[in-house]
Amino acid sequence: MGIIKIKNLIHDYVRRDEEGNVEGKSRAINQVNLEVEKGEFIAILGHNGSGKSTLAKHLNVILMPTEGSVWVDGKDTSEDKNLWEIRQSAGMVFQNPDNQIIGTVVEEDVGFGPENMGVPTDEIWQRVDRALRSVNMIAYRHHSPNKLSGGQKQRVAIAGVVAMRPQCIVLDEPTAMLDPVGRKEVIETVRELNETEQVTVILITHYMEEVIHADRIFVMDQGRIVLQGKPKEVFAQVELLKRYRLDVPQVTELAYELKLAGIEIPDGVLTTEELVEALRCWKNSRRADVKQ
DSSP: OOSEEEEEEEEEEEEEOTTSOEEEEEEEEEEEEEEEOTTOEEEEEOOTTSSHHHHHHHTTTSSOOSEEEEEETTEETTSGGGHHHHHHHEEEEOSOGGGTOOOSSHHHHHHHHHHHTTOOHHHHHHHHHHHHHHTTOGGGTTSOGGGSOHHHHHHHHHHHHHTTOOSEEEEESTTTTSOHHHHHHHHHHHHHHHHHSOOEEEEEESOGGGGTTOSEEEEEETTEEEEEEOHHHHHTOHHHHHHTTOOOOHHHHHHHHHHHTTOOOOSOOOSHHHHHHHHHHHHHHHHHHHHO
16 A cells, blocks of 8 residues: 555535534545555646645545545544544645744744654754755744745745654645745755655645656546646646646647647657757758758
């Protein structure tokens, strides 16, 4: 079993009247199956209301299944006895870092989680130091979080999760409130944690450029997983993604339009470098054809 296993997951939101009687239900997750191996970097995409954030909340037991099962590090989220261990195994980072930062000094905030876990004081400071270094925020350890930029705050929030040493970090649209510079800082931090610390990363986002380096991508629509595969496989299906009300990376869109115009470019171009190389090869092949 992988670090995360989801089987036949259903989640219904229940609406009640003032007296507590059920008025209706809306299905946010509908028969989702998903497995994540340790050390993977996976991305979950979907338009607003597709169910991706609801799915994320099941991985930290913020929500419980209506039907089906979720296992985190081999532990069933439906069993109360597993709650604390699951939340240590899978840390959550949300959209707004201000909702997670509670300390008045950066290093105190990062140490809050380990302290609540009962980690000895000496080890807490070792974890704080390592966590801040891992997100390139060690120079700000004595600063007030209120004086940091949005991207810096989000990196502090990530450091607070890293200090608890989870095996998996779930990021629910962590860059939604950030400017392009802040988004780049956060995604680079997450990638480095995945590559150097082998932390499993589950990134929920609607920014396509953030997921081109993921190991696998899952696309959700109406509570279901409707498309999955490696980034090149997923982004090669431009028209299908548009039907699911999603964009593609700008360079992928450009490559797609050039291909429609008759230029021979492979599907699933993800980076500027790939597009330049594809155009160079096409140009060279045209020259060869002229010479013949």
